Amino acid sequence: MVSLAQTHRLASGGLIDRSAPLNFSFDGKILAGFQGDTLASALIANGVKLVGRSFKYHRPRGILTAGSEEPNALVELRTGARREPNTKATTAELYDGLEAASQNRWPSLRHDLMAVNQLFAPIFVAGFYYKTFMWPAKFWEAIYEPAIRRAAGLGRAAGVADPDHYDKAWAHCDVLIAGSGPAGLAAALAAGRSGARVILCEEDFALGGRLLADGGTIDRVPAAEWIARTLAELATLPDVRIMSRTTLFGVYDGGTYGAIERVNDHLPSPPEHQVRQRLWRIVAKRSIVAAGAIERPVVFAGNDTPGVMMASAMRTYVERYAATPARRVALFTNNEDGWRTAETALRAGLQIAAVVDARPEVSAAHRALAAKAGFPVLNGSVVGVDGGKDGVRKIAVSLTGGARAEVEADGLAVSGGWNPAVGLTSYHRGRPKWQDDISAFVPDSAPPGMVAAGAANGAFGLGACLSQGFAAGAAAAQSAGCSGTAGTPPVADDEAFSLTPLWHVAGKGKAFVDHQHDVTASDIELAQREGFESVEHLKRYTTLGMATDQGKTSNVAGLAIMAAVSGRSIPETGTTIYRPPYVPVAIGAFAGHHRDENFHATRLTPSHHWAAEQGAIFVDTGLWKRAQWYPRAGEKDWLESVTREVKAVRSGVGFCDVSTLGKIDVHGPDAGAFLDRVYINTFSNLAVGKARYGLMLREDGMVYDDGTTSRLAEDHYFLTTTTAKAGPVMQHLEFCRQVLFPELDVQLTSVSDQWAQFSVAGPKTRDLLRKIVDPAEDLSNEGFPFMGAREVSLRGGIKARLFRISFSGEMAFEISVPARYGDALVRNLMLAGKRFGVTPYGTEALGVMRIEKGHVAGPELNGTTTAADLGLAKMMSTKKDFIGRAMAGREALAAADRQVVVGIKPTDKMRRLRSGAHVIPKGEIPGPDNDQGYVASVCFSPTLDQWIGLALVERGRERIGEIVHAHDPLRGEDYDVELCNSVFYDPDGGRQRG
Amino acid sequence: MRIVCPFCGERELGEFTYLGDAKPVRPAAGASEDEVFDYVYLRDNVAGETSEHWYHGGGCRAWLKIARNTLTHEISSVEPAAGVGAAKVGA
Numbered sequence A: 001m002v003s004l005a006q007t008h009r010l011a012s013g014g015l016i017d018r019s020a021p022l023n024f025s026f027d028g029k030i031l032a033g034f035q036g037d038t039l040a041s042a043l044i045a046n047g048v049k050l051v052g053r054s055f056k057y058h059r060p061r062g063i064l065t066a067g068s069e070e071p072n073a074l075v076e077l078r079t080g081a082r083r084e085p086n087t088k089a090t091t092a093e094l095y096d097g098l099e100a101a102s103q104n105r106w107p108s109l110r111h112d113l114m115a116v117n118q119l120f121a122p123i124f125v126a127g128f129y130y131k132t133f134m135w136p137a138k139f140w141e142a143i144y145e146p147a148i149r150r151a152a153g154l155g156r157a158a159g160v161a162d163p164d165h166y167d168k169a170w171a172h173c174d175v176l177i178a179g180s181g182p183a184g185l186a187a188a189l190a191a192g193r194s195g196a197r198v199i200l201c202e203e204d205f206a207l208g209g210r211l212l213a214d215g216g217t218i219d220r221v222p223a224a225e226w227i228a229r230t231l232a233e234l235a236t237l238p239d240v241r242i243m244s245r246t247t248l249f250g251v252y253d254g255g256t257y258g259a260i261e262r263v264n265d266h267l268p269s270p271p272e273h274q275v276r277q278r279l280w281r282i283v284a285k286r287s288i289v290a291a292g293a294i295e296r297p298v299v300f301a302g303n304d305t306p307g308v309m310m311a312s313a314m315r316t317y318v319e320r321y322a323a324t325p326a327r328r329v330a331l332f333t334n335n336e337d338g339w340r341t342a343e344t345a346l347r348a349g350l351q352i353a354a355v356v357d358a359r360p361e362v363s364a365a366h367r368a369l370a371a372k373a374g375f376p377v378l379n380g381s382v383v384g385v386d387g388g389k390d391g392v393r394k395i396a397v398s399l400t401g402g403a404r405a406e407v408e409a410d411g412l413a414v415s416g417g418w419n420p421a422v423g424l425t426s427y428h429r430g431r432p433k434w435q436d437d438i439s440a441f442v443p444d445s446a447p448p449g450m451v452a453a454g455a456a457n458g459a460f461g462l463g464a465c466l467s468q469g470f471a472a473g474a475a476a477a478q479s480a481g482c483s484g485t486a487g488t489p490p491v492a493d494d495e496a497f498s499l500t501p502l503w504h505v506a507g508k509g510k511a512f513v514d515h516q517h518d519v520t521a522s523d524i525e526l527a528q529r530e531g532f533e534s535v536e537h538l539k540r541y542t543t544l545g546m547a548t549d550q551g552k553t554s555n556v557a558g559l560a561i562m563a564a565v566s567g568r569s570i571p572e573t574g575t576t577i578y579r580p581p582y583v584p585v586a587i588g589a590f591a592g593h594h595r596d597e598n599f600h601a602t603r604l605t606p607s608h609h610w611a612a613e614q615g616a617i618f619v620d621t622g623l624w625k626r627a628q629w630y631p632r633a634g635e636k637d638w639l640e641s642v643t644r645e646v647k648a649v650r651s652g653v654g655f656c657d658v659s660t661l662g663k664i665d666v667h668g669p670d671a672g673a674f675l676d677r678v679y680i681n682t683f684s685n686l687a688v689g690k691a692r693y694g695l696m697l698r699e700d701g702m703v704y705d706d707g708t709t710s711r712l713a714e715d716h717y718f719l720t721t722t723t724a725k726a727g728p729v730m731q732h733l734e735f736c737r738q739v740l741f742p743e744l745d746v747q748l749t750s751v752s753d754q755w756a757q758f759s760v761a762g763p764k765t766r767d768l769l770r771k772i773v774d775p776a777e778d779l780s781n782e783g784f785p786f787m788g789a790r791e792v793s794l795r796g797g798i799k800a801r802l803f804r805i806s807f808s809g810e811m812a813f814e815i816s817v818p819a820r821y822g823d824a825l826v827r828n829l830m831l832a833g834k835r836f837g838v839t840p841y842g843t844e845a846l847g848v849m850r851i852e853k854g855h856v857a858g859p860e861l862n863g864t865t866t867a868a869d870l871g872l873a874k875m876m877s878t879k880k881d882f883i884g885r886a887m888a889g890r891e892a893l894a895a896a897d898r899q900v901v902v903g904i905k906p907t908d909k910m911r912r913l914r915s916g917a918h919v920i921p922k923g924e925i926p927g928p929d930n931d932q933g934y935v936a937s938v939c940f941s942p943t944l945d946q947w948i949g950l951a952l953v954e955r956g957r958e959r960i961g962e963i964v965h966a967h968d969p970l971r972g973e974d975y976d977v978e979l980c981n982s983v984f985y986d987p988d989g990g991r992q993r994g
Numbered sequence B: 001m002r003i004v005c006p007f008c009g010e011r012e013l014g015e016f017t018y019l020g021d022a023k024p025v026r027p028a029a030g031a032s033e034d035e036v037f038d039y040v041y042l043r044d045n046v047a048g049e050t051s052e053h054w055y056h057g058g059g060c061r062a063w064l065k066i067a068r069n070t071l072t073h074e075i076s077s078v079e080p081a082a083g084v085g086a087a088k089v090g091a
């Protein structure tokens, strides 16, 4: 690309690297800048004034500030999937090939047809959403909202997945510092020298804060030299970490802070294997907010014209970037600091058209400067701006005494004073207090461990910034327990700061308070007339301060205008509540790596790799991947595979990985007594070597979980939970043990991950297990009866646990081996089972067989069912207390008309059932009054060759044989079903006992 | 938020699970339905100092009794809950 002339770049000076020219494009036009530029400074250097159109009125807008407070200069940065809307040009670092586009204009920035919105300005006043588009209601979605969305708005989202990676990290320190201006660097020096572990966060890519633009003399050397010296010393200290491009955006409980590090935003795209941004959670014993202050505008008609800029921002562009926003500058100030812009402009060789000073007195020194440079000093205020999309042409001045003057200029620098950045100190509901001498809010209190220093604390002089920062750094290190000495503080003189408050100059035309949301002074006056006087109401009624900049340049001006029109003082009017984040933070950064397949952890069963080799279809159950079925060649759908698996188990032998069940070892002399209190049935009388099905209630009487628990020794039980409740049951049992029953001598150990467990089921189970288990072990019905449980040796000597329990209703064992042998066991089951036609089965076949047997599972254990609802009332012991016993006896929980588990079959044998259908008495029109329950679980039963299900139906068990109506409005299905016994298969249980 | 576990030291909020008010004590076996109802359901909505049960599931699995101010989130004490809730059942 060709290097182009930068018409508004000074020949020398600035902190840009002129040996590193960069090309970039704005709205397709190729422009040039240098390393060290921001997009804003590069646009200014190229003479670009118009950078965007405003939110509601599509007014032409330029660059107002030089920092993260910018309300106007928002662009779409990058293209394609990386397109990022509402990016502040003032903080976007320039890189070679940067592509930016202006927002909210059509068809082009210079010829924006939507600017006709200005003609309809009366309908866009405060509260316009509420007033104009209220009626008729159906018009809102169809007409008003789409029209408003087209006409008003900010940038466009990329609309496709973010291709970049984001990281999350923790850091810990003694002293955390926000800001690298004079106060922040002095604080880092003092704290670091004292031996503290220090982290300093600076949102800019360059360190020094306002020193980068305003310079000054510190310790008798120029500021730039002092910065270099200070950074060199900090680098020698053992644990001082400086994080540039990092914004501290939030303060949380316990000294935890949020920070966003823009690791690679200054490059076209992150280098391979690197993240774009990193979200930091920083834990600090003490923190120092040295975040500086934000210069505030004065509100006057036309104050949004491109070329009107904050006075300090103009200094930044000239001094730091050697870029000149205007050639003939007018300055409008109400304070001493604003005059520094006049000095900067003169040094840079710019013309000064006039200085308009709203204060009654202007110092002799300033008058002498004006005389020497040949520009007028006008006592008065700017009342209007003549200009447009090409920038400022003329400004109108109302002179003290009433006369008017006009000044020709192509740029207007404005200073209304400075507002300390009180966001971080106010995030714990702190309300800043008003300080009269600077007419600004300063921190009154701060979250525990935090102090503000320097300009963030209302101390605007360079000397005061240094001394406050240094003292805060030393004190923070001390109170964090560091005993070193801070040494000599840096010193500098304080500049004079005198200010006469001025917020709003009445005039003709729109005077903007909130540039980003197009809120004008008259909107605030209107809100007051309509009764929205409270600042929180004002904010919501006008949307003042609710844009992406959160009103950094507008909030205080807005409430000052409200104070004036409502006849109250500014402190009486008060501030709105401050909330993080201080700057917009990408959602991707909060998500970090937790997206797509890494959204949560993935747990694999011990047989997972083997199952994957078999081509198993997996299903997510919680964090687990479980084999759902094992398709074979030629099978046309899941139903065919599942049906084959069920038939294979019922006629031969199959196995299923059930390692996902929660497993807890319960040890101790009181283990039985403990289980008696947490289960509704009794376990203390369970014989060693036996297993028993157990049911737990919540304390409110509803069923909590179920599972089989075995007694392996006098003082050792092995408890299992459902897959879903593995974690919660462990937590619940620990609560019972530690809090409710601490007198019991019992210990709990989670062993869910220690055991690989397989259910081996079917009439040929023993044949298969005899090939796996040591021949010395007796697996006969006498030697290992139904509900037996004990340790056995496998061929080869590995110890395993064998449980004769059955979920499928077949003759079955569950076999447990240490998890590391799980893969070997499953391969051996296949090998040894080949001659018996062993068939691995998945969770679908498992579910089919449990429904055939009428066993309850998740759909029935849904937190609203009692033991009696599940048909398990007889399990409830009457001889002991247990968790949930008292509440289970409540009238409504014991009522006769509760919905209880019952089996269902379609009257049309060919019909498919679906869960979720409502159960209605036959012949009645379905409605909420006759809704008697619903279908909970369904399956196609290969054994019965039809669909069957379990339903929760009012008095269901008393109505066996009754035909009811299944009403499924979601799928538009209506059919009859017969209520039947919930045990469809082998109701007397002979098969599992055989 | 950070919690100083008496067994593990200072740890981040994410390691802990909140249960609720630690004040209600489980009534003895045979207590009236009303007493148990109060224990299960009735809680004060405290603006200020509360006593709460937290579980250190990401650490030592201890149940903790934490004195916390609901207005400021300040934690004034953390102790093991073991033995704090007097056991009445089946004694």
Ligand SMILES: [Zn+2]
Pocket (backbone or CB within 6 Å): B005, B006, B007, B008, B009, B056, B059, B060, B061, B062
């Ligand atoms: Zn712990």
